[in-house]
Amino acid sequence: MRVLLVNGSSNKNGCTFTALSEVAAALEEEQVETEILQLGADPVRDCIGCGGCRKMERRCxxxxxxxxxxxxxxxxADGFVFGTPVYYAHPSGRILSVLDRAFYAGSAAFAYKPGAAVASARRAGTTASLDALNKYFTIAKMPVVSSQYWNMVHGNTPEEVRQDLEGLQIMRTLGRNMAWLLRCIEAGKAAGVNPPAPEAPLRTNFIR
Known part of the structure; x- marks a missing residue:
């Protein structure tokens, strides 16, 4: 089993990375392979709604x-954790642009795989950021993994995040809960329990 953790911060080894590393360590203890993907600091395009991804195979x-x-x-990957810093009570524009395009172009790669969101902030805006990221899971048929509280850490530096003992415990609990759900899904597949067959999508406009 393998979990992909996505660092939506431009700061490679900052507060968001510190939180994701705590989740990853708990997953590794549960014998789940992990990888942290850094989105980097280079420019990222926003989705322009061109529809070109519909003509390609899971690609933007x-x-x-x-x-x-x-x-x-x-x-x-078998599961995902998306991490973001909080900017103006919202996730980073970087992770939102990346996920908008990734889910439009490659939603099948995420469907029916567990997902979780993690937010890092100096003080506030975490719950609004988590709410924004959780919407990707609920629109892509993904089970949402919870912890013992909202998945957030607080601190202005990695050192301060490491002092947030409750936040770090929340990250570890999240990792263990993710590992548990992955094992449940694996056991279900072994018993012949498969994801439901989707209906053909219907699109209805509000204005007709």
């Missing part, structure tokens, strides 16, 4: 940034 038409690499890694 823009191939100059990390999005298609994320989709490729998602295809081989």
């Amino acid at each position: 038409v823009f191939d100059s940034d990390v999005v298609n690499r994320l989709i490729e890694k998602a295809e081989g």
Whole structure:
């Protein structure tokens, strides 16, 4: 089993990375392989609604940034943790742009795989950020993994995050809960329990 953790911060080894590392350590203790994907600090395109991904196989038409690499890694992953810093009570624009395109172009790579969101903040805005990221899971048929509280850590530096003992415990609990759900899914598949067959999608506009 393998979990892909996505660091939506431009700061490679900052507070968000510290939180994700705590989740990853708990997963590794449960014999679950992990990888932390850093989205980097290079420019990332927003989705322009061109519809070009519908003509391609799980790929975005823009191939100059990390999005298609994320989709490729998602295809081989069994679960996901998306981490973000809080900017103006919201996730980073970087992770939102990446996930918008990745889920439009490669939603099949995420479907029916457990997901969780983690937010890091100096003080506030974490619950709003978590709410924004959780929407990706609920629109892509993904089970949402919970912890013992909202999945957040507080601190302005990695050292301060390490002092947030409750936040770190929440990260460890999240990792163990993710490992447990992955094992449940694996046992279900072994017993012949498969994901439900989806209906053909219907699209209804509010204005007609």
